[in-house]
Amino acid sequence: MNSVIFLTIVLLALSSYFFGRKKAILIQSNKRLTALPKFYGYYLAIWCGAPAFLLYALWSIFEPSIVRFFILSDYSSQGLLEGELNLFYEKVKSLSRNQYSGELTAELQRSAEKYLNFRDIAKWSKVVIVLSLLIASTGYAYTKISNNTKTREPVEIFLKGVFFLSSLAAILTTIGIIFSLLFQTIEFFQVIPLFDFVFGMHWYPAKAFVRDASEALDPSMYSDTFGAVPIFAGTFFIALIAMCVAIPIGLLSGIYMAEYASKRLRQYAKPVIEILAGIPTVVYGFFAALTVGPFLKDLGLSLGLEVSAESALAAGGVMGIMIIPFISSLSDDVITSVPQNLRDGSYAMGATKSETIKRVIIPAALPGIVGSILLGVSRAIGETMIVVMASGLAANLTLNPLESTSTITAQIVVILIGDQQFGDPKTQAAFALGLSLFIVTLVLNIVALSVVKKYREKYE
Amino acid sequence: MNKEERLIKRYKAEKRFRFYGKAAIFMALLFLVVFLTKIFSTGYTAFQKTWLVIPVNYNADLLYLDPDKKPTTEDINDADFYEFGIETFITLDPDASEDQIMELKKMFAFTFERELKYYLLDNPDSFGKTVDVKLTASDDLDQVFKGNYPRDIPENRRRASDYQLKIFDKLNEDGRVISEFNASFFTNADSREAELAGIASSFMGSLFSILVCLSIAFPVALLAAVYLEEFAPKNRFTDFIEVNINNLAAVPSIVFGLLGLGVLLAVFGLPRSTPLVGGITLSLMTLPTIIIAARASLKAVPPSIREAALAMGASRMQTTMHHTVPLALPGTLSGTIIGLAQALGETAPLILIGMVAFVNTIPGTPMDPAASLPVQIYIWAESAERGFVEKVSACIMVLLFFLIFMNLGAQLIRHKFEKKWN
Numbered sequence: 001m002n003s004v005i006f007l008t009i010v011l012l013a014l015s016s017y018f019f020g021r022k023k024a025i026l027i028q029s030n031k032r033l034t035a036l037p038k039f040y041g042y043y044l045a046i047w048c049g050a051p052a053f054l055l056y057a058l059w060s061i062f063e064p065s066i067v068r069f070f071i072l073s074d075y076s077s078q079g080l081l082e083g084e085l086n087l088f089y090e091k092v093k094s095l096s097r098n099q100y101s102g103e104l105t106a107e108l109q110r111s112a113e114k115y116l117n118f119r120d121i122a123k124w125s126k127v128v129i130v131l132s133l134l135i136a137s138t139g140y141a142y143t144k145i146s147n148n149t150k151t152r153e154p155v156e157i158f159l160k161g162v163f164f165l166s167s168l169a170a171i172l173t174t175i176g177i178i179f180s181l182l183f184q185t186i187e188f189f190q191v192i193p194l195f196d197f198v199f200g201m202h203w204y205p206a207k208a209f210v211r212d213a214s215e216a217l218d219p220s221m222y223s224d225t226f227g228a229v230p231i232f233a234g235t236f237f238i239a240l241i242a243m244c245v246a247i248p249i250g251l252l253s254g255i256y257m258a259e260y261a262s263k264r265l266r267q268y269a270k271p272v273i274e275i276l277a278g279i280p281t282v283v284y285g286f287f288a289a290l291t292v293g294p295f296l297k298d299l300g301l302s303l304g305l306e307v308s309a310e311s312a313l314a315a316g317g318v319m320g321i322m323i324i325p326f327i328s329s330l331s332d333d334v335i336t337s338v339p340q341n342l343r344d345g346s347y348a349m350g351a352t353k354s355e356t357i358k359r360v361i362i363p364a365a366l367p368g369i370v371g372s373i374l375l376g377v378s379r380a381i382g383e384t385m386i387v388v389m390a391s392g393l394a395a396n397l398t399l400n401p402l403e404s405t406s407t408i409t410a411q412i413v414v415i416l417i418g419d420q421q422f423g424d425p426k427t428q429a430a431f432a433l434g435l436s437l438f439i440v441t442l443v444l445n446i447v448a449l450s451v452v453k454k455y456r457e458k459y460e
Numbered sequence: 461m462n463k464e465e466r467l468i469k470r471y472k473a474e475k476r477f478r479f480y481g482k483a484a485i486f487m488a489l490l491f492l493v494v495f496l497t498k499i500f501s502t503g504y505t506a507f508q509k510t511w512l513v514i515p516v517n518y519n520a521d522l523l524y525l526d527p528d529k530k531p532t533t534e535d536i537n538d539a540d541f542y543e544f545g546i547e548t549f550i551t552l553d554p555d556a557s558e559d560q561i562m563e564l565k566k567m568f569a570f571t572f573e574r575e576l577k578y579y580l581l582d583n584p585d586s587f588g589k590t591v592d593v594k595l596t597a598s599d600d601l602d603q604v605f606k607g608n609y610p611r612d613i614p615e616n617r618r619r620a621s622d623y624q625l626k627i628f629d630k631l632n633e634d635g636r637v638i639s640e641f642n643a644s645f646f647t648n649a650d651s652r653e654a655e656l657a658g659i660a661s662s663f664m665g666s667l668f669s670i671l672v673c674l675s676i677a678f679p680v681a682l683l684a685a686v687y688l689e690e691f692a693p694k695n696r697f698t699d700f701i702e703v704n705i706n707n708l709a710a711v712p713s714i715v716f717g718l719l720g721l722g723v724l725l726a727v728f729g730l731p732r733s734t735p736l737v738g739g740i741t742l743s744l745m746t747l748p749t750i751i752i753a754a755r756a757s758l759k760a761v762p763p764s765i766r767e768a769a770l771a772m773g774a775s776r777m778q779t780t781m782h783h784t785v786p787l788a789l790p791g792t793l794s795g796t797i798i799g800l801a802q803a804l805g806e807t808a809p810l811i812l813i814g815m816v817a818f819v820n821t822i823p824g825t826p827m828d829p830a831a832s833l834p835v836q837i838y839i840w841a842e843s844a845e846r847g848f849v850e851k852v853s854a855c856i857m858v859l860l861f862f863l864i865f866m867n868l869g870a871q872l873i874r875h876k877f878e879k880k881w882n
């Protein structure tokens with residue numbers, strides 16, 4: 001039904017374009033127009049489609065809650081709890097779809113009938129009202145069209161409005177992220193004290209088994225369950241291992257590319273290294289779990305070390321490989337943009353190339369390099385699949401790279417894979433972890449971007 | 461230390477530094493090579509499928525059909541091919557004990573009933589005769605034949621028993637084990653049995669998600685970029701939008717998964733596990749990438765083009781829509797393709813919105829539950845069976861093929877259609 005209304009609106013709007021243009025062409029035969037005939041077409045099409053579509057969208061959004069209000073208004077005097085009303089309403093809905101298999105009461109039956117009735121009324125009144133608005137607005141615009149109607153300006157203002165709304169998509173996404181994370185997190189902290197989460201030393205979300213809905217929430221049940229310190233430590237530890245791989249290789253190859261490499265080597269090696277950035281992370285995860293993990297384990301055995309097959313070293317090392325291209329190309333850019341006269345000055349003093357790089361260029365490019373490293377760190381912290389597949393899922397608090405640890409991202413996946421139950425502290429814990437991840441990466445990015453920006457301004 | 465020595469030392473340091481740089485580049489390239497060889501060497505065998513060709517006697521008595529009358533399609537459909545299959549397998553070793561018969565059965569994929577039936581349906585003339593029929597080998601034997609399973613370890617640590625291997629080797633000597641291109645890998649949906657699992661369902665899931673993502677992200681991003689580059693007033697709000705876009709580009713992908721879960725599923729009640737939700741989530745993620753690419757190419761259009769159009773009496777909107785946007789389109793498109801390639805390889809947000817469900821049907825619309833190629837890689841990689849390892853690598857090869865293809869496409873569009881302004 002909804003798609004039929006939608007298609008009707010679109011089709012009518014399209015055809016009114018032709019009506020509008022035709023009328024304009026007719027007028028044109030004896031009078032001068034103020035705009036091209038097609039603008040009259042657009043003008044009419046917008047008047048036809050936009051108000052009807054807006055009403056249709058608003059109606060579709062608000063209809064369910066209005067119907068719900070009318071159905072439940074019969075029971076509002078009985079002093080039922082919000083949860084009981086919700087449950088009742090769900091029962092009514094499933095009964096109206098003939099999918100109800102519970103106990104039938106007269107109340108339920110009456111409400112289901114009423115519900116179906118309301119839905120019917122709502123459906124048909126929606127069709128009638130939307131279509132009559134469409135006809136009214138089109139008619140109004142059609143009669144208004146004359147030789148000196150301003151049509152181009154309104155059409156362009158309308159388009160500009162659409163453009164503006166599109167640019168709000170980014171803000172809406174940010175608001176959506178913050179809303180979804182914050183909402184669940186606040187509920188989480190009503191059960192688990194913030195202090196326990198941030199400073200607790202034990203993370204066993206599996207202990208927080210799914211609770212029966214009727215059971216009262218007992219916070220003491222969750223003591224020693226959601227202490228995030230091992231998770232935060234594991235995240236930074238694995239990121240540290242990754243940076244130990246990525247910084248030397250990325251930075252040195254970036255320097256070599258910028259200062260030493262011949263044009264040919266640059267032309268071929270640079271895109272090839274950047275392939276590393278384009279490989280999906282799940283592929284790295286598979287590589288780390290299948291090849292690197294067992295390899296390190298065997299290597300450890302031959303050296304007499306006990307290495308977990310899911311060691312932090314395997315996950316961090318492979319993550320480091322993934323980050324190499326980010327650091328190498330960013331630092332390459334930064335070094336290339338150091339002004340030539342700094343180099344010339346240094347050579348003129350008799351310095352060798354490497355001395356120039358180490359004593360002049362790197363200090364000059366340092367803010368940019370730091371920025372690129374920070375961006376790399378932010379990537380390492382937010383990386384999910386490698387850790388999920390190659391590192392452990394149990395949160396150990398350890399500083400031994402040969403043991404397994406877990407990260408924020410891996411725990412979010414572990415908790416939320418499969419069916420989730422909203423309103424459960426375990427699910428909310430994942431959102432709380434997500435919020436901490438969002439805040440950490442946001443801060444890192446803002447700092448990194450502002451450092452790089454300042455640096456660019458210095459030399460441009 | 462005199463001057464000469466110091467100079468030698470400095471030159472040595474120079475050489476050393478240069479060597480470090482070369483070594484770093486070499487290491488990075490080495491990782492890539494090791495990585496690709498590993499994937500290809502474990503994956504290429506998945507494109508081959510092992511069949512066992514065994515003599516089958518389509519005897520009327522064994523099928524409980526009338527021997528004098530030619531069976532109709534319905535008769536064949538109703539016949540019991542399970543017992544018939546077991547009887548056929550016994551002919552491979554007439555002395556087999558009860559246990560050994562079960563082992564014989566396990567040499568074949570559980571689809572043997574269907575395969576025997578369809579052979580008879582396709583070749584009705586073979587009724588009452590003994591013919592050679594191709595049956596899918598079980599993944600254990602498939603792996604043995606491809607040399608991925610060591611045969612020399614003790615029997616209790618092996619999936620294929622000594623007895624199965626004996627029969628298998630006899631078949632192999634008779635030339636009854638054949639290896640052909642594995643078409644079912646591309647046409648089958650996912651399965652719990654490695655020898656039957658294919659990528660069709662996850663491929664369709666990926667395709668639908670990418671299409672949804674494209675149809676949302678491209679128009680919104682292009683219009684947003686046009687607004688910000690051509691119309692936006694220079695004020696704080698515009699700056700705020702820009703800061704937002706730059707920050708969104710760096711938000712970890714898993715956070716978008718939480719957004720999809722917390723808003724699209726929980727608030728809007730869209731159906732779980734579907735490419736529709738996956739596509740919307742991915743579109744929010746690719747939006748900033750495309751906006752940044754589109755703005756860069758709009759910026760690259762020289763102001764003289766705009767001034768010329770304005771001087772000819774075009775309005776701002778006409779200048780933008782008729783001149784600036786078409787000129788910026790190639791760059792925007794190539795940025796869009798690169799953004800879509802990123803979205804195609806994305807796994808974590810899709811896992812959170814439930815696209816990891818086991819789906820053994822091929823989805824027909826974006827509203828059907830589905831997996832996607834990277835999620836399929838994850839699902840198979842987590843599976844313990846050895847037969848899935850080569851499947852994972854093969855799936856990775858398919859995914860990498862599409863990514864390379866898309867990136868080359870983006871390069872091509874950029875080089876072929878983009879105007880260079882000098």
